[in-house]
Amino acid sequence: MWLTNGHWFDVESAAFRTGDIRIEDGRIAAIGDAPSGSETQDMEGRWLLPGFIDNHVHITLDTSTASGNNVWRDALPGSIAIHAAWNARRLLMCGITTARDVGGWDYHEIAVREAIDAGKIEGARLFCAGKILSMTSSSTPYYPGMYEECDGPAEIRKGARKQLAMGANLIKILASGAVNSTKYERADAIQLRPDEIDAAVEIARDNFTHVAAHAHAAEAIKNAVRCGCRSVEHGSYADDEALGLMVEHGTYLVPTFCTAHAFLKDPKFADQALPHVKERYKSREVMRQKNVRAAHKAGVKMAMGSDVGTPGNHCGENMQEPVLLVEKCGLSPSEAIIISTRHGAELLGQEENLGALARGLIADIIAVPRNPLDDITALHDVDFVMKEGVIFRDDRA
Ligand SMILES: [Zn+2]
Numbered sequence: 001m002w003l004t005n006g007h008w009f010d011v012e013s014a015a016f017r018t019g020d021i022r023i024e025d026g027r028i029a030a031i032g033d034a035p036s037g038s039e040t041q042d043m044e045g046r047w048l049l050p051g052f053i054d055n056h057v058h059i060t061l062d063t064s065t066a067s068g069n070n071v072w073r074d075a076l077p078g079s080i081a082i083h084a085a086w087n088a089r090r091l092l093m094c095g096i097t098t099a100r101d102v103g104g105w106d107y108h109e110i111a112v113r114e115a116i117d118a119g120k121i122e123g124a125r126l127f128c129a130g131k132i133l134s135m136t137s138s139s140t141p142y143y144p145g146m147y148e149e150c151d152g153p154a155e156i157r158k159g160a161r162k163q164l165a166m167g168a169n170l171i172k173i174l175a176s177g178a179v180n181s182t183k184y185e186r187a188d189a190i191q192l193r194p195d196e197i198d199a200a201v202e203i204a205r206d207n208f209t210h211v212a213a214h215a216h217a218a219e220a221i222k223n224a225v226r227c228g229c230r231s232v233e234h235g236s237y238a239d240d241e242a243l244g245l246m247v248e249h250g251t252y253l254v255p256t257f258c259t260a261h262a263f264l265k266d267p268k269f270a271d272q273a274l275p276h277v278k279e280r281y282k283s284r285e286v287m288r289q290k291n292v293r294a295a296h297k298a299g300v301k302m303a304m305g306s307d308v309g310t311p312g313n314h315c316g317e318n319m320q321e322p323v324l325l326v327e328k329c330g331l332s333p334s335e336a337i338i339i340s341t342r343h344g345a346e347l348l349g350q351e352e353n354l355g356a357l358a359r360g361l362i363a364d365i366i367a368v369p370r371n372p373l374d375d376i377t378a379l380h381d382v383d384f385v386m387k388e389g390v391i392f393r394d395d396r397a
Contacts, residue, residue, distance in 0.1 A: 001389075002034035006043030006367065009050065011342040011356045014334040016047060016371065023363045026389035030359060044396065047371055047378070049337060050357050051097025051364030051387060053344025054318050056212075056233055056254045056305025059087040059112065059126075060105035060145070066263070066273035066311045068180035069142050072105065080145070081108040087308075088112050088123030090316035093393055095382035097364040098125040098344070098354055100305070102172045102212050102233065103132040105145035110167040122392055125364075127348055129172035129212060130163035133200060135191050137174075139181035147174075153199035156192070160203035171204045173197060173229070175213040176220035179259075179284070180310060183276045187216040188237050190223070197227040210349070212254075218242045225251045231303065231347055236284065238291060243298040252347045254305035255292045257329060258321045260285040262313035269312055292329040303347040304340040319379040326376040333376045363389040 001023050007016040008031070020034040034040055060080055062071040072080055084105070091099050101109045113126040131148040133156055134140060140147045150159035160171045175197060177189040192200075197213065204211045205228075213224035216236040224232055225245045231252040235242070238253075246253060263281045264270050270278050295302070306321040307313060322336040331339070345355025353362045367384035383395035 002038050002040045003043050003048065003365065004034050004040045006046050006048045007371070008048040008357050009337060011050065011338055014338060016373070021048070021357065021363075021365070023386075023389045026363055028357060028359055028361050028363050031357070041391075043367060043384070046367040046369060046384065048357065048365055048367050049095075049372070050341040050355055051366055051385070052095050052318070052322075052340045053098040053100075053304070053348070053355060054091065054096045054306050054308070054321075054340075055100045055231070055252075055303045055344050055347055056102050056256050056307050057091065057099045057315065057318070058103050058146075058307070058309025059084045059091070059099070059101055059315060060109050061309035063309060063311055063314045066269050066271075066277075068277065068311060069274070070144060072145060077106070080105055081111055084108045084112045085115065085121050085123065087315035088116060088126065089121070090314075091124040091308075091318065092122060092385060092387060094316045094318055095366040095379070095385055096124050096318050097366070097385065097387045098127070098348070098350075100170070100212070100348060101126055101128045102214075103146050103309075104128055104130060107131075107166050114167070125387065127169040128167070129170050130166050130168035132172045132174055132214070133159045133163075133192070134174045135196075137177075137181070137191070138184040139178060142181065150196075153195050156196045156199040157203055160200050164203070164207055170209045171200050171211045173200050173211060173213050173224075175215040175224045175229075176217040178214065179216070179280045180277060183274070187280060190217055190220045192223075194223050194227055197223055197229065201228045221246070225249050233305065235295065236288060236291060238295060240298075243295055243300055246295075246300045247298060250301060252303045252343070253295050253300045254303050254347075255288075255295070255325070255329070256305050256307035256321070257288055257292055258324050259307045259310045259313055260288060261320065261324060262317070263311050265312065273311065289328050292325070296330055301343060302339045303343045304336070319382070323376050323379055333373045336376060337372065
C-alpha cells in the first residue's frame, strides 16, 4: 500500500518533503512516486510525521486525583490492569506509537505490553521498567505497587535482576527525592549513592539495556551521569557542571516539563493535593522553564517525556509536552519533533526500527491537518495513526 499526496517529515533535514510512502509487511518499503494502479491511501495534503515516542509515561497510575497517596488503595487488582490497557490505547490514539513506562504497578503494565504485542488489545508499543528501585523512604507507602525498596549495591543488584526477571526492558532508579512524595522527603535530596547506581548500571549493561535515573538534585544528576545512566529524568536543579557532564557523557535529558502545567491548570483540582505538594509544583513552574532553556542552550541531548501518570497529567494528552517545550522553553518546532521521534528511538536503542520515515524502518506514521513547523499546536490534532503498517485511527474515514 502507498500513502499518497502527503508531506512527510524528514528527520535528517528537519523539513517536510513531498513523495509517496510505500508500506509493506509493517515497514516502510520505499519513498517515491506511487506507480499507477497501486493500492493507495490518499493523505489529502496532510503532514506526516514518524510516530511519536514518549520516553516517560506511567500507564498504571490514576491521574484523576490530586492525592498521590496510594491511589489504588481500594482497587481490585484487575482494575489496575484494565486502567493501564485503556491508557495504552489512549497513548496510541493521540499519536504516541511507542512509550517507555518508567514505573509501573505490580507489573500490570508488562501484562498490557504482552497483550499489545500479541495483538489482543490496541495500544502503543511499550518498553517497561517494572518497579522503580528506591532506597528506604517515607514515600514508598504512597506507591506500594511502584517502588522496590533496595539499600546498598547487593540489594540494588537483586532488585534490578528481579525487574528483568519480571519482563522489564530497562531499569529505573531514584537518584534523588521526588515531588509527589511525603513532606519528609525533599525533591532536591540525594537518594541512591554512586556505589548503588553503579550496581544498577552494571546489571543493566550485563543484560544489554540501560538505566533511567529520576534526578532532581544537581548532585544526584551528576551521580547518575558519572555512573553511566543513559537518561536523566526531570533534571530540575541541574547546575552548569551537571549540564556540562551530560553533554560530555551524551546523557539524555527527559525534561518532563508539562507536569506542573497539567497539575496547576485547574485550581480546584490542585487544591485537593497535600499542601506541600501543591507548593512544590507552584515553585517549580518558572524555575523549570529556566532550567530546560539552560539545558537546551548548553547542547544537552533531549528526548521527549510527558510523565503522564502524575496528578492531572493524563494519558492521551502527551502532546502538550512538545508543544510546551516550544511555547515556553525555546525549542524550535522541528527540534521538538526530532526529540519526540529520532532522539526517542536513540534513547531506546531502537534507531534501526523507529523514529524516522525512512526505508526499512517500522511503519509508525501519524498525520496532522496543518504544518506543525508553522504551528506546533497542530500536534494536538493528530487525525491519522498507523502502527507497524496498520491504521488504528483515521478520522477522515
Ligand atoms: Zn515519572
